[in-house]
Amino acid sequence: MGLLECLMPPSIFNVSQTRLLDNEQGAQLEPQFRPALLVVDMQEDFCPPNGSLAVAGGRSITPLINTLLTSPLLVLRVATKDWHPPNHISFASNHQHSSPETSTCCPESIGTPAIPFVSTTTIHNPHNPSESYTTRLWPPHCIAGSPGAALIPELDVSKIDKILEKGTDPRVEMYSAFYDPFVSPRVSDSGLADMLREAKVTHVYVVGLAADYCVWSTAMDAHKEGFETVVVEEATRAVDEEAWRGVKERLVAEGKEGGIGVKVVSWQGEEVGCLFPGGLTPKGASVGGEDVVEEKI
Numbered sequence: 001m002g003l004l005e006c007l008m009p010p011s012i013f014n015v016s017q018t019r020l021l022d023n024e025q026g027a028q029l030e031p032q033f034r035p036a037l038l039v040v041d042m043q044e045d046f047c048p049p050n051g052s053l054a055v056a057g058g059r060s061i062t063p064l065i066n067t068l069l070t071s072p073l074l075v076l077r078v079a080t081k082d083w084h085p086p087n088h089i090s091f092a093s094n095h096q097h098s099s100p101e102t103s104t105c106c107p108e109s110i111g112t113p114a115i116p117f118v119s120t121t122t123i124h125n126p127h128n129p130s131e132s133y134t135t136r137l138w139p140p141h142c143i144a145g146s147p148g149a150a151l152i153p154e155l156d157v158s159k160i161d162k163i164l165e166k167g168t169d170p171r172v173e174m175y176s177a178f179y180d181p182f183v184s185p186r187v188s189d190s191g192l193a194d195m196l197r198e199a200k201v202t203h204v205y206v207v208g209l210a211a212d213y214c215v216w217s218t219a220m221d222a223h224k225e226g227f228e229t230v231v232v233e234e235a236t237r238a239v240d241e242e243a244w245r246g247v248k249e250r251l252v253a254e255g256k257e258g259g260i261g262v263k264v265v266s267w268q269g270e271e272v273g274c275l276f277p278g279g280l281t282p283k284g285a286s287v288g289g290e291d292v293v294e295e296k297i
């Protein structure tokens, strides 16, 4: 099913959800458009001005996310929180360059602390050491229960159905809201895929922070799990804008060759329009960028 099939005749959207699901004989009709919104990691540590891993413009996307949360068609609204123990493997402070598993810039760095954003480490599957991958190290962030791990107060959590914590296992990184990257065997699973399936979700909209890490990993796994998946461009921000631009350009190029599933769509696009059959509210229609919220970085 293509995403644009959500653009059903307006009359479909005008009936109640109950009537949409039941035909005259009382039999269940196959629902065509049951979207879910995943709000990824809108936490203090990922936002200016005080976040330890602040993403430029991170706080400014909140009005757009709050508008998306008002869509009458969403069947599930899930927020995620990065929720790490202090000894989490992704923190540079938990590594030294002396480790053979930690990449170093130069021999004289041996024994010095790993450098956030710069150093990388190799993470092994704790159940299968032959499975491993190299990943970037970060400043300590989103330590469970700390002020930095809190959802930012601007986010309208009253509209959120479920809040998921991820990255709780100190041994593995977990960018995706679904599970860690290891496959044989998987180490940590949030249960999100089952949650979406139980709600009979067909389409997944992903927003939040950061575009080039947790948002993207979450979107890729949503697609892998069989959901039509979009990232709403204006409702996300990247750690590395240049890398994010590269991802988007690759998507466009691959889309021309048949598409890979995940799409990065515009706030003005028809995919977002599908969520608001009666049109966006004036508040939602007027927002659109950095000028929405003043912020000092």
Ligand SMILES: [Zn+2]
Binding pocket: 082, 084, 090, 141, 142, 167
């Ligand atoms: Zn993290």
